[in-house]
Structures are given as C-alpha cells and as structure tokens.
Amino acid sequence: MDLSIATPHALILVINCGSSSLKFALYSAARREPLLVGLAERLGAPESSIRFDLDGARSLVKLEGAAHAGALAALLEQLQKLGWLKNVCAVGHRVVHGGEHFTASALITPAIINDIEACCPLAPLHNPANLLGIRAMLEGMPNIPQVAVFDTAFHQTMPVAAYLYALPRRYQRELGVRRYGFHGTSHRYVAGEAERFLELDPADHGLVIAHLGNGCSATAVKNGASVDTTMGLTPLEGLVMGTRSGDVDFGALCYIAQHTGLDLAGLDSMLNKESGLLGLSELSNDCRTLEAAAAEGHQGAAEAIAVFTHRLARHIGGLAMSLSRLDAVVFTGGIGENSSLIRKLTIARLGVLGIDLDPVANDQMKGGKSGFVSRSRQPAAIVIPTDEEWMIACDTIALAEIITTTGLSTL
Numbered sequence: 405m406d407l408s409i410a411t412p413h414a415l416i417l418v419i420n421c422g423s424s425s426l427k428f429a430l431y432s433a434a435r436r437e438p439l440l441v442g443l444a445e446r447l448g449a450p451e452s453s454i455r456f457d458l459d460g461a462r463s464l465v466k467l468e469g470a471a472h473a474g475a476l477a478a479l480l481e482q483l484q485k486l487g488w489l490k491n492v493c494a495v496g497h498r499v500v501h502g503g504e505h506f507t508a509s510a511l512i513t514p515a516i517i518n519d520i521e522a523c524c525p526l527a528p529l530h531n532p533a534n535l536l537g538i539r540a541m542l543e544g545m546p547n548i549p550q551v552a553v554f555d556t557a558f559h560q561t562m563p564v565a566a567y568l569y570a571l572p573r574r575y576q577r578e579l580g581v582r583r584y585g586f587h588g589t590s591h592r593y594v595a596g597e598a599e600r601f602l603e604l605d606p607a608d609h610g611l612v613i614a615h616l617g618n619g620c621s622a623t624a625v626k627n628g629a630s631v632d633t634t635m636g637l638t639p640l641e642g643l644v645m646g647t648r649s650g651d652v653d654f655g656a657l658c659y660i661a662q663h664t665g666l667d668l669a670g671l672d673s674m675l676n677k678e679s680g681l682l683g684l685s686e687l688s689n690d691c692r693t694l695e696a697a698a699a700e701g702h703q704g705a706a707e708a709i710a711v712f713t714h715r716l717a718r719h720i721g722g723l724a725m726s727l728s729r730l731d732a733v734v735f736t737g738g739i740g741e742n743s744s745l746i747r748k749l750t751i752a753r754l755g756v757l758g759i760d761l762d763p764v765a766n767d768q769m770k771g772g773k774s775g776f777v778s779r780s781r782q783p784a785a786i787v788i789p790t791d792e793e794w795m796i797a798c799d800t801i802a803l804a805e806i807i808t809t810t811g812l813s814t815l
C-alpha cells in the first residue's frame with residue numbers, strides 16, 4: 405500500500421525512549437488528541453511491562469524482562485491488533501541532546517544517526533537510550549520516514565553572551581562545554597501558543613516561559629526565538645527541581661566532598677537524585693505532597709516551596725533582561741499549569757516587573773486550562789498547557805510531507 409502523510413487516515417507515532425522506560429503516543433495528522441498513549445517501564449528488568457491507554461481504558465501487558473526492542477515489538481503488535489499499523493506513515497523520536505549540530509528537527513538518515521551518536525558524550529544517559537528507540541523502530545518499520553526532535557535545538561539561537569561559561573575557552577573549543585538548554589520542544593510549543601493567545605506582533609514581543617514539571621527550566625523568548633535559558637551543558641543548572649539542585653556554588657561541592665569523601669559520581673548522583681524539593685523537604689519531590697504537608701505545618705515542605713519560588717522569581721527577573729520588552733511570564737508543565745500556590749508565591753515577587761496577581765483567576769486555573777492569572781496585562785502572567793508530544797508529531801508531519809512532495813527517500 406502506498407501510504408503518505410497526505411492520506412486522510414495517516415497516523416504518526418511519537419516515541420520518547422528513556423534509559424529504562426519508553427513513552428509513546430499515536431496521532432492522526434488532523435487531530436491534536438492522541439488516539440493511543442502508553443508507557444513501557446522497568447525495561448530490561450524481570451518485571452518490565454507496557455501499558456496502553458485507549459478511549460479511557462487502560463490495559464497492561466507483561467514484557468517478561470524484555471528491553472526497548474521488545475517493548476516496541478509489543479507496541480507494533482498492539483497497533484496491528486487495532487488495525488492501525490498499516491496507517492502509520494511517520495515516526496517522531498524525542499532526542500535529548502543535539503549539541504551545536506542540530507538547530508532544528510531532522511529526518512533520520514544513517515548520517516543523522518552518526519551525528520546523534522557524536523552528541524552521546526554530552527548526554528551519556530539519554531542519547532544512547534534515544535538511539536536504541538530509533539534503531540529498533542528503523543528495524544521494525546524500515547520503509548517509513550522517521551524524524552528526530554531535539555530538546556536542545558530551540559536554544560541554538562542563544563547569543564554567545566548567554567551560552568558561554570566563564571571557563572577557559574579551551575573547554576568549549578575542545579570538549580563542547582557551553583550552555584545548551586533543554587525542554588526546547590516545550591518552550592517552542594508554548595511560545596507559539598502564547599504568541600497566538602496574546603495576539604502578539606511576531607516581530608516584536610518578549611516572553612519568559614517557566615516550564616515547571618519534575619525537571620524545571622525557564623527561557624527568555626524574543627520574537628519567537630530562545631535568547632537565554634536556565635539549563636546549561638546538562639539539565640542540572642538553573643531552577644530548583646523535583647530532585648535536582650539547580651544552581652549551586654561549586655565551592656560548596658568541594659567542601660562537601662572534602663568532608664564526606666563523596667567522589668565525582670557520588671556528587672553527581674546527590675545533585676541529580678537527592679536534591680531539589682526532595683532534598684530540601686526531606687519528604688518528597690512531588691509538589692502536591694509538599695503543598696499538602698506545608699498546609700499541615702511541615703516546615704521542610706514550606707521551606708522547599710519558599711526556596712523553589714524565590715529561585716524561580718530571581719531567574720525570571722534575570723531572563724527578562726535578555727529581552728527588549730516583556731509581554732508575559734508564562735507558566736507551564738505539571739506544576740506551572742496546576743499549582744495556584746507556586747504561581748501565587750512566584751508572582752508575588754514579580755511586582756517590580758509590573759505583574760500583579762489576579763487571585764480569583766489564579767485559583768481557578770488548573771487541569772489543562774489556558775488564560776490570564778494576573779490583573780496586569782502589560783506585562784501579564786498567563787498559563788499555557790504544554791504538549792511536547794504533539795509538537796514532535798507536528799515536526800514529524802512537516803518533515804514527512806517533504807518526502808511526500810519531493811519523492812525523496814532518506815532510508
């Protein structure tokens with residue numbers, strides 16, 4: 405069957421492969437709501453399984469120790485059973501690190517795979533897992549265009565002043581040590597939605613977007629392009645996150661190492677897995693749990709929220725200085741979209757920018773709604789729900805259309 409993205413029943417599969425998990429979503433080219441979503445977890449372990457969410461019903465299939473290839477085989481089998489496999493005409497893959505090489509999404513070819521591989525030293529936990537997914541899908545669906553969408557690509561427009569660390573230049577030249585930024589797919593999607601929602605002039609506007617989920621980053625967007633962001637060479641820099649510290653004085657780390665004997669791997673693990681909201685509260689990395697505990701008088705939870713919002717407001721203020729005008733601060737991600745408390749405490753610190761909370765609108769804003777949470781309109785504070793998977797699907801459709809219209813084959 406000659407199926408192309410232009411066919412009315414064309415389907416797009418989006419794959420997000422982590423080191424031991426694999427998220428997926430299946431879209432029809434015409435609709436933002438996915439037909440099927442799911443998650444394979446504990447890949448490679450005896451209890452590995454894959455779950456499918458379809459029409460509000462959830463089913464679970466045990467994978468008996470299978471890893472990524474086994475999970476993808478189970479996914480393709482499910483698509484076959486549902487009668488959808490024959491209509492899948494493009495696959496989009498999330499790839500975490502595209503280094504300086506990738507400034508946009510790319511159709512996957514053998515050369516592109518080599519380029520993604522070359523970025524592995526910059527993201528040793530993520531890129532190899534992303535490549536596993538790409539290779540397994542190329543084997544499972546060899547004749548279908550596949551697209552890589554990079555977390556870092558949107559931030560490649562940052563000027564040199566924003567991306568250089570004040571380290572000896574040889575580390576940038578020889579090892580690629582510089583700030584890259586992450587969550588780019590989310591920031592790009594939200595920037596576009598905010599521009600439409602606020603009816604901004606595409607050639608003259610400024611936004612600061614706070615993506616607050618388990619990982620958190622904020623980005624300054626000038627006329628649609630990223631000009632500064634809080635994450636760096638890795639996703640550890642910047643804001644306080646669920647289990648990551650964000651910015652910390654390296655001198656403090658030397659001091660901790662000297663007094664505890666922690667080596668580099670130990671410090672890395674402590675900063676990524678035991679810090680942030682979890683480390684501060686000594687209770688949880690989950691914002692909902694902390695809000696409930698703080699309301700009942702848990703001091704650690706209250707202080708974790710205070711540090712989180714203080715750091716966030718400080719970064720928002722700093723990022724605004726990379727813009728020539730500020731139209732809005734935009735909240736997104738699980739916390740940004742749902743937590744009226746985090747927004748309230750953050751906006752309370754943004755008075756100097758002229759942003760003024762609307763308490764009623766703020767309390768009502770949750771569960772995927774978009775809208776204003778400030779009384780002020782210039783600048784405003786707004787909420788825009790993110791949708792990284794749909795953005796990946798859109799890039800995949802756009803690049804697969806090139807194949808359809810030009811008849812080019814990449815594989």
Ligand code: ADP
Nearest residue numbers: 616617618619689690691692737738739742743
């Ligand atoms: P990920 O980065 O894994 O995609 P999410 O964007 O789903 O994560 O965000 C997860 C965070 O969102 C968790 O800290 C969770 O507690 C928080 N969150 C979700 N709903 C609410 C809510 N109603 N109130 C406060 N925090 C919430």
